[in-house]
Amino acid sequence: MEKLIKPIKAISYIKNGDSILVGGFGVSGTPLTILDEIASSDLKDLTAVSNNLGEKGKGLGKLLDAGNLKKAVGSYFTTGRHAVEAWLEGRLEIELVPQGTLAEALRCGGAGIGGFYTKTSVGTKLAENKEKKVIDGEEYVFEKAIKGDVALIKASRSDTLGNLTYDKTALNFNHVMATAGKTVIVEVDEIVEAGEIEPQDIITPHLYVDYIVENKYIKKGGEYIEPSNSAENSKKGVGTIG
């Protein structure tokens, strides 16, 4: 298991000013263990490419509070107040991208496609100053591929080679981000022997995965709970994630 590393080692592959692609929708499919490690580090000026910024105090929300982030690129920052407040206070730059355009731009980044034409956002503020092209009589806007210095993703299972499967809607942006990161670090719940995952069940083949980190959170009652204080948390109903 050459690819298995500790969280502290994982974040040594991230440099100040890097762009990090972070999987997850809400906090489902978010690499919480790795993000916790970043939040307790001195890393700064990071640009996070992620659909949203987790929740207040969870996932990327922690990085926002800890001051690791300079900028966020994503589709939806209005779920909680934490991102809006950071933006209003000038602590965070935000670049808003339609969700489908974000997914496709990341896929293109991983697939060696320089950019693509979509009808999404044509005629809106988000297409202002972007190149347009008429194809077969319809107007499209040009969107550039997105790549990242480091992709931080979450899978449910990895085999020892780094082949990945995901748990239901925790899949979301994780696979495309695995293809679009220069360095790819996956956080997993479980590691199995190579050959234990059927060839057709593998969602992300191992060639995309550089390092594997074990998830320290424990799934309980459908939610991921920090093990250090899980007993207390499950009583109080705080500190849970999901």
Place this chain on the structure above:
Amino acid sequence: MEKLIKPIKAISYIKNGDSILVGGFGVSGTPLTILDEIASSDLKDLTAVSNNLGEKGKGLGKLLDAGNLKKAVGSYFTTGRHAVEAWLEGRLEIELVPQGTLAEALRCGGAGIGGFYTKTSVGTKLAENKEKKVIDGEEYVFEKAIKGDVALIKASRSDTLGNLTYDKTALNFNHVMATAGKTVIVEVDEIVEAGEIEPQDIITPHLYVDYIVENKYIKKGGEYIEPSNSAENSKKGVGTIG
């Protein structure tokens, strides 16, 4: 099972002059039953978009002999002599597309992307007269999305709703073609009840599939054999496909 129809009904959705997207690599993953039905029909002037043209007398090779085709769009027509001969004799127009560009153009056609930029073919004859664009200092060529009037694909299993799975490398172009056809007809080996395929095992969700046809060929010794004369064929070693 509203979607289940007979092969003769299936080809009634194809009109003279239509573009048909036909799955398969070699003849693996090719809808042989539907193609047989076309070969014995009067359909003409069809444009086949397919990686290759099957083999002599098999799959799209039959359509070539039967005179159903006007044009072929694909990446590799030199495996057998049948396509080369048809082209030399002026019976077939050919448009050559790099294999990765073909796959991506079909995916874009299904995904509402008007076109994309790839480095593949830059500086070659296949990029002549195509728009170029420099993105982040690298030269790319513009390729337009491909859609088809009818997609004819092959899956191993469908549930009653039309959710599909494929058998190993028979997957190839079938899924992207299912997304890029206006009408999509799938040929399957087996039909199971809705719910029998796990949600995460479904490769092509049912919303892409309009009609289902049962494969009349029988898999034997790793190859598909025409049942009508399978006893004889397996003796002589002829008439097998794959």
Place this chain on the structure above:
Amino acid sequence: MSQAIRLKIAKKVSELLVEGNVVNLGIGIPTLIPDCIGDKNVYLQSENGILGMGATPADEETDMDLISANKQPVSLNKGASIFDSADSFSMIRGGHIDLAVLGALQVDETGEIANWAIPGKAILGVGGAMDLVMGAQKIIIATTHLTKDGNPKIVNKLTYPSSGKRKVDMIVTEHALFKFISSKMYLMEVLSDISFEELKQITPASYEISSSFIAS
């Protein structure tokens, strides 16, 4: 706006759903629709990667890795499938969704909508709104007739940022059902005891009464 009114709108839209259709439900009133569908057979698509989304599960079956685009726990119906965000938006942008039911901040008299940003406020969320507006085969707007402050939402011309050039097909409010045909707006049905004059007053958009108009 009372929950009863929101439910009334959701119920009316549910009646309009076509058996066998693939439907994406936006945030706001559309999220109430699953509970109004009954045994009508529609396939709900959720842009975070589900086709065949089912009802809210019992507490003990809740899995926060099986959630809707609203980040609420859901279940899977028979024949449901799971896919990633890129594939999900391929479905949406590629025209494979029969119907999207969306909320709106404003709709103008041509059917253009604004449903993602408020002028002068931070523009920090768009989600899948623009992809759905451009990609769905048909769009129904499910909205209260007026804003919380009593201002009209169905207007002459958008004053809020547009969600895209594509025009919607229908508006359902607690008072009325409007249809758009070739970017012209028609009153199809009155759904409350409101008079024509009162309706006109709270609806700045120009519209005609359809020849197939149905009284409440």
Place this chain on the structure above:
Amino acid sequence: MSQAIRLKIAKKVSELLVEGNVVNLGIGIPTLIPDCIGDKNVYLQSENGILGMGATPADEETDMDLISANKQPVSLNKGASIFDSADSFSMIRGGHIDLAVLGALQVDETGEIANWAIPGKAILGVGGAMDLVMGAQKIIIATTHLTKDGNPKIVNKLTYPSSGKRKVDMIVTEHALFKFISSKMYLMEVLSDISFEELKQITPASYEISSSFIAS
């Protein structure tokens, strides 16, 4: 050209493969490489949708729905995965393949190759050649030194249609191993009893002898 010579070239290339690498093998001589790898641990990618392609199966295990890009039956190694053509070429074009070993009709002295079309003949097949040329991290050309007719393949300037602007990294023939560094060609190793003069004669491309040259 005799099969022995083709095998010799395939064996030499096999020695150059790096443990743990993801490798795509083109048609021609590269197809002989799987049998020469031994227990070196490389992951073979096949553009029709396999990572972890294994050896030719026994006759009774042959499945024509598990084939290589050459349409020959293959097996799957432990940890292999299957994917569709779009995902396969995303790997290739996206730079995720460490090495492609390709055949060539011609290579010029800058490392540009021609491997898909012959002038004056029908141009009817390209397959994944151009995607691999543009996408693989490293490219080794495995080819006989001369054509069947005895004409040079390693030339001054391509007279056959180019496969792309991208330059290859290495050429392995039965006689020599050449490397390209910044579009300049270096003789690294002589692999037969050919003399420098004889080699020069059958190699119109200009090259220098590398400072780290190895004699046969």
